[in-house]
Amino acid sequence: FLERGPAEPPLDWQTRRRIALGSARGLSYLHDHCDPKIIHRDVKAANILLDEDFEAVVGDFGLAKLMDYKDTHVTTAVRGTIGHIAPEYLSTGKSSEKTDVFGYGIMLLELITGQRAFDLARLANDDDVMLLDWVKGLLKERRLEMLVDPDLQTNYIDVEVESLIQVALLCTQGSPTERPKMSEVVRMLEGDGLAERWDEWQKVEVSRQEVELVSHRNSEWIVDSTDNLHAVELSGPR
Template sequence: MWRRRKPEEHFFDVPAEEDPEVHLGQLKKFSLRELQVASDNFNNKNILGRGGFGKVYKGRLADGTLVAVKRLKEERTPGGELQFQTEVEMISMAVHRNLLRLRGFCMTPTERLLVYPYMANGSVASRLRERQPSEPPLDWDTRRRIALGSARGLSYLHDHCDPKIIHRDVKAANILLDEDFEAVVGDFGLAKLMDYKDTHVTTAVRGTIGHIAPEYLSTGKSSEKTDVFGYGITLLELITGQRAFDLARLANDDDVMLLDWVNASSQEHTFEFQFQKYFSHSQNY
C-alpha cells in the first residue's frame, strides 16, 4: 500500500559577501563525547526535528538534564573557529523570556553543535499539524499568547541586542512551546553563524520557502522587516493551521503559497469558510 509522503519544507541558501573578523567570546563548551553519549551517538530515534541548519536530537546529560542538541549539517575543515565561537557567544547573550536560551556548544575540526534546553511541548508547527490524539489542540487564548510572546522575543532581538540580531527564518517550526505553552523563539542567530565557512562568507539569503520576504530574496539584504514578514506568515499559520508552502494544495487547484492562498480566498469570499472548517476540525480531535 502506498503511503502519502509527509510534506517537506524547502530551505533556501545562497552565499554572499564577507564580514570582518570578530573577537573570541566565552561559553560552556561540551566535549563531542559528552554529546554523543547524551544522544546515544546521535541515534535517529532521538531526532526531534530537522531543517536547513541541521538535525536536532533529544539528549540526556550525565546529571540527568534533558537537552536538545543541534548538529549543524555542514562539516567543517580547520579554520573559522574564532568566528564561530564569537557568534555563539553573541547568541548566548540574548536572554529573554521568549527566546530559547543557548546552554553550550561543541566544536571540533569537523563538527559544530549547539546545546539548548529541551522543550517538551515541541514547536507550534508540530502542535498545529502533527499533534498526537492525546494532545489537546491549541485554543484561541493559547494562540494569542503565542503570537504575543513570539513578537516580544523578536522585538528583543531587534531592539535590545547589540549588534541587533535578524532571525531570517521566522516560522511556526522555530517557535517552541515551554511547559506552560509560552512561546520561545528558537534558531535565532543561526543564519549568521552558519555563514562562517572556510571562505568566510557571512551574509546569505537564508530561510524557508513561503516565509522569505520578496525584497530579501531579490536583494539579499535582510533587516527587521525580513522578520516582520516571516512573523506575518507565522500568524497566518496560527490562524489557518496551513503550511506556508504546500504542494498538496495543488490537488484542489489552490495556491501553494499560504499568502497567495489567503489572498485568493479573501477575494473569493471563502476565507471565513476555510478557516471555520479548519478550526472546527482541529477542535474535534
Template sequence: MSTAKGLAYLHDHCNPKIIHRDVKASNIFLDEEFEALVGDFGLAKLMDYKDTHVTTCVRGTSWHIAPEYLSNGKASEKCDVFGYGVLLLELISGRGASDLALLANHNNDRLLDWVTRLVKEKRLGALVDADLEGNYNEEEVEQLSQLALLCTQDSPMERPKMCEVIRMLEGDDGLAEKWKQWQEETFKQQNYFNLTHHPNLNLMHDYSTSRILPDELSGPR
C-alpha cells in the same frame, strides 16, 4: 505575543541588532508555562543600527522568505516581520505555509492574494483551522488575518516593526488605521495595473522559491 516580544527584543534591544532569518513554527519552542521562546539561531545575522540591511546569501525556509531577501539577498529585521506574518497565517489555518500555497493555487491564486481575498470578502471559514469546528471568535481571527497581511506586504518599508505588531496584538487602534491605509493603497495599485495592462502582471510578486537550489534554503548551518 511572546514570539513577537522575543523578535522585538532581538531587533530593538540587542546591540548589534539580531536578525533571525528563519522565523517559522518549528523554531518557536514552548517552556513549562507554555510561553513561546524564539529558538534556533543558526541562520541569525548581526546588523549595526546605522545600517538598513545586510547583504548575504539567501537562507531560510520556502514560503517564509521575504521577497526582497529572496530577490537580492538584502536581509533586515523586516524579513523577520514577513516570517512572523506567515507564522500567523499558519496558526490561524492549522496548515503549513506550503499546504496553504497549494490550497490557494487550486483557486489559481498566489497564497497572499488568496488570503487577502478571503479577508476582504469576510470568508474566514475557508481559512480557519477546520479542527476548531467553527468554535472561534470571528472578530479576533479577522484582526489577526489583517495583521498577518500587513506583516507580509511586498515592500519592507510598509511592514510594521515588531514593536508596532506588539501594540496591535495588545488591542491598539493602530491596526484599524493601518488596515484602512493598506486597502486604499492596494486599490490604487490594482487600478494602476489594470489601466496599464502590464504584460508581466502575472509574473509580478511571484516570489516562489522553486527555482532556488535546496542548499540555498534551510539546511546545514
C-alpha cells in the same frame, strides 16, 4: 507548535493568540533592545517553542545575524525556509529586520490554519492564485472558515481571527519599507493602531488596483497598424 501526537488535542484559539503576541514580543526584543540588533532570518512555526505554560519562546538561532546599527541590511547567501523568505531577500540577498517581519506574517497564517507554509499554497487549489492574494480574497468575502484550522471547529472568535489575518497581510507586503516594525506589530496585537493601519493599507490597495485596471484598459486600445495589411504591402518598398 504545529507538531503534536495523535492523542494530543489541538491548541485552542486563546493559546494561539498568546503565541502570536509572545513571539512578536520576542522578535521586537531582538530587533529593538539587543545591541547590536539580532535578525533571526528563519521565523516560522517550527522555531516558536512553547514552555510548560504554553508561553511562546523564539528558538533556533542557527541562521541569526548580528546587525551593526550603521548597516541598513546584511548581504549573505540566502538561507531560510521556503515559503517564509521575503521577496527582497530572495532577489538581492539583503536581509533586515523586515525579513523577519515577513516570516512572522507567514507564521501567523500557519498559526491560524494549522498548516505549514510549504503546504499553505495547496489550500488555494489554483495554480494561478498566489497564496496571499487568496487570503486577501477570503478576508474581503469574510469567508474565515476557509482559513481557520478545522481542528478548532467553531471554537474561535471571528473578530480576533480577522485581526490576525490583517496583521499577517500587513507584515507580508512586497515592499519591506511598507511592513510594520515588530514593535508596531506588538501594539497592533494589543489593540492599538491596527484599524488605522489597515485603513491606510486598503486605500493603497484600491489605488493600485485602479492603476492596474487603467493600464489593462489602455492596452486594449493599442492597435497593431499592420493588422489590416496584405502580405504584399508588408513586403513592399521601405
